[in-house]
Amino acid sequence: MRKSILVASPGKNKSIRNRISIGLLVYLFTHIFLIGCNEISSPKETETILSLFLNPIGSIAESSAQFQNRNATSSSLSTTTVNPSVPFSTDGRYIVDANRNRFKLKSVNWYGASDTQYVVAGLDKQPIAHIVSLIQEWGFNSVRLPFSNLMLHRNTAVSNESVAANPQFFGKTPLEVYDATIQALTQAGIVVILNNHTTFSEWCCGYDYNGLWYHTGSSFAYNQTTEMWQADWLMMIRRYKNNPMVVGADLRNEVRTMRKGDTHIPDSPNWGMNDVNDWHKASQEMGVLITQENSNILVIVEGINWWGLIPILGSGERPHLKPIKDLPVHLPLSNKLVYAAHNYAYIGPNHNGDDSTSGGNIKYRDMDENTFKSTVQNEWGYVVTPEMYYSAPVWLSEFGASPSSSGAQDQEWLRRLTDVLIERDMDFAYWPLNGNDEWGLLSSDWSRTLKEDWRFQHLNRLLSTNGRTGFVQENHFSNLWIGSGNDNSSTITNDWDNGANKGTCPDGYRLNGLSTNQKALCTDIGTGNLWNSNRNYNVQAVYETPTRYHGTGDWAGGFTKYECPQNFYVSGFSKRSWGTSGILCSQSGINLSNSCRTIWFDRGDNRASNKGGDWAYGSYKGQCGDQEYVGGIAQRNGGASALLCCRINP
Template identity: 35%
Template sequence: MAGGVIQLPGPFVTVARSQSQSRHGHSTTAEALPLFSLPATQTQVATACAVGDGYEADVEPLAWARPKRSRSLRLLRSSKRAVARSPCRMFLLVATLLVVSWIGYMWRRENALSARWVPDAESQRFSQEPLPSPLERTMIAGYELPLRTRGRYIVDANGRRFKLASVNWYGASDELFVSGGLDIQHRTKIAETIKRLGFNSVRLPYADELVTLTPVVDRRLVMANPDLAGLRAMDVLEAVTTALTDAGIAVIVNNHITSATWCCGADPCDAGWANDHFGPLCRVKQTEEEWMRNWEDVMERFVENPLVIGVDLRNEVRGLWGTMPWAKWADAAERCGNRLLRMKPDWLVVVEGTESANDLSGARKRPVKLDVANKLVYSAHVYSWSGWGSLGGRFAQRGYSSFVSTMRYNWAYLLEQDIAPVWVGELGAPHSPSVGDAHYWQNLWRFLKAIDADFGYWALNARKPKDNATETYSLVADDWLTPVRDYRMKDMSELMRA
């Protein structure tokens, strides 16, 4: 600044003057003056920047001419300008922060659930003691057959409750077509082990492919049962069933899967009782009629065996990605159940829920109705991963009240309202559980004990058929004789003896 005049090049600004005060004495309303010719007073500069013909709106006052603002006010105004200029960018930033926070929370929660669980003192004491002796009063030999249903209970011919305390013995449903362990122990010894564990019944799965193919079994799979060498798979299944019933153990036969393999994955060909609508996509194809004929071929062998007490019509019906309507399954279950009851009206007919046997809520409005009264038993399956995709999440992460609410909605209402029996035909957990596994198990058994439920543990087997992989859910050691005494047997023994 020199001589009292601002020495800056720049735009012209308009300075308002009255007619009498025109610089040259001429009458005018406004003049356009170059900025460098204005007097260098702050008031004049501020006035010049504030009044104009519209061009000056883009020109901010010089720093020394602006009123002082606090740091927080300047940040707030700059943030407002940033949002005004790019609201989408700001939205994406906030959304990204929320997603990152959610991922971090889920990661920490899953890490906590997957940590190894340390058994409580009571479970540790149980594991160091001999198993309690099975109670004769729970075994089926003390009941008058045939069984039937009365309200929520399974009862004998005299009306005495028979509570299913079952274990699954799989293998005939898998690719080797043979119940597990026959290469290690004679079938009668395995049956005695099951009885010693306290179970009074066995759920025995088979695959439809076993019935249609019925291959001669590999003799290495029955090395401990030399009398079974050279027999076909259907003959071996019958021999295993007879060994169980000779030991005084009731048997419920289960149609587990269409193609002989480990169940249950995402393959739609095995997600229901019939798959002919998939055309050539399925390796093993069957219609509903063929499914029912397979059932008749299997059960024809057991018509004269009174301790084969029931038929579990199909394992974990789910349809294509869990889309099986309950009404469609109920219709098919009635057709198959009635056909089997014409063979022998004494059998109990077990109908599992949809959504991998989790959901029996459809029976509220559309109950299954059989031609023979008092023969229907519903069945649910409950695992730690059950409930995935729901708002409450998997059962491994649920609180007790959330877990119970789902159980009541899905199937326990049938018991609480004394409508029909529900057999929790599959449940299970590993010998060395994670925190999530143990959490699920504790909630489940707290509830099962509270409602005095019928149950079926998955599974007895020490190893899986494919690749001889270790079965982490097993209740026996590799010798198929030594019980695994842990938190699972503690809870099951308590309910058996209740």
């Protein structure tokens, strides 16, 4: 969503709701961050600023009192129409339908349910069926539908004013109206992606209490723990489980630095530090829980939108999906993961949208074309590169522009972004649909589409370009790292090597490479799902395997060797404090060859294939060929040193 402080948006009819108890602090933070960039321009916004002095606790304190009941119903809701072919999965860098045909998300954001009215906007202007028909008229096939956590637990009826054109919603709770919105969309053949936009029901996304997925330590505001956030998501997944047109769960909008407790102290997210602010950990754990509840749902993980300090206190940046290269998200159902990112003209990699606090840092619209394209490629575009250990679909789930923008830079930015999305064949979601928004795609009375302004040529190009179509069958790669804990990408839940850190390849993948720093590469290239349908596996750990199953003799003399039985392949590895300590062997669904060779990598890289990319940067690594499987691993003093690479086909 276009933002206020960390991501300011000029000209937007904002609701600024940072409530603090001391008027001086209100003036300091609100005026330095907002007035400094000429954002407060309407009577409504002036009234909002004044209300901060008159009502310092405001709606956040009210929320704490109103939302004590977190037992929202989790009854399943269903529809009668299933079109297109669902459920969706991923295949490499593409989203595919139930028949493995590519389905490109051409989405639009329809907001309101996460805001102060608790329902999607426009229901006061037009019947919901008419609004849905306008989405179809534009050509969108999917809708990103934001919600706030507090909305889910508000048990009072929505105001009649907010749904005036839809009297069937009089007396309904916000969640019941959200249900009806989903039903109207999906019955029309439009798929829905649920989006946890905010914790509080308010405009997003400044320096507020919504930056992380949890908010605790407040004496007056609503407190939400990570466990409560997880419970909300599981309730939503159960609620729409019987509607297969609800295809995705967008876990959290624009994770960013937020206010800690009741203070203005910055609380920054991170990626991989294994603490309470670790978005990699939180999103991965949430994704596992969701896929356990409903294996048909796409789990959508947006990169970190801002980390570090807020600009007035120092520096910060937008890492987006750059950390994925070092530490991808791994789910037991690896074909359910999608990444997401946002891009707007008025912000930049180190620019928060406010020139008074980010002055000197370049915005995306100020970049030349080559710089812009290389920047977004580095931030999120690289993830859709095929046959890499991090390859996955990327959904640009927010971008947008004002029809009244006459500046050549804004118009050139949208042209360039459109070019990138088409050239990289990426999924997208325009922000927003809303007729009540300056950047919207509908008239202010929500009666018709707006296709007369300069934006249409670019949106029309996006919507009319399909990119790859038809059946998709990609080669897949995934890396593992067990240096600080388990890395399980499989549905195997047993503790197959008790007391050790374990890395397990996705179901049906085989281990293809290993490094000296406890990283591994998994793949299904050349075989597809190699695992026998009986799902048998075998463990060789700690002590050397006494039998040379592959008839190779002492294939790594002087080293401890772990070797799989005949027709088993290595699908996981383990380490104890002293180093590499074992392997997981999965039974193959086909007869495997015993024609094997030793690949040493203790003194340098030794790769029979470069596919998968540099999956263990800065470390020596060994990798078998594309038509080989790993039959064994050798180590000395815990240091992985050699692979037994065997031909797949006899």
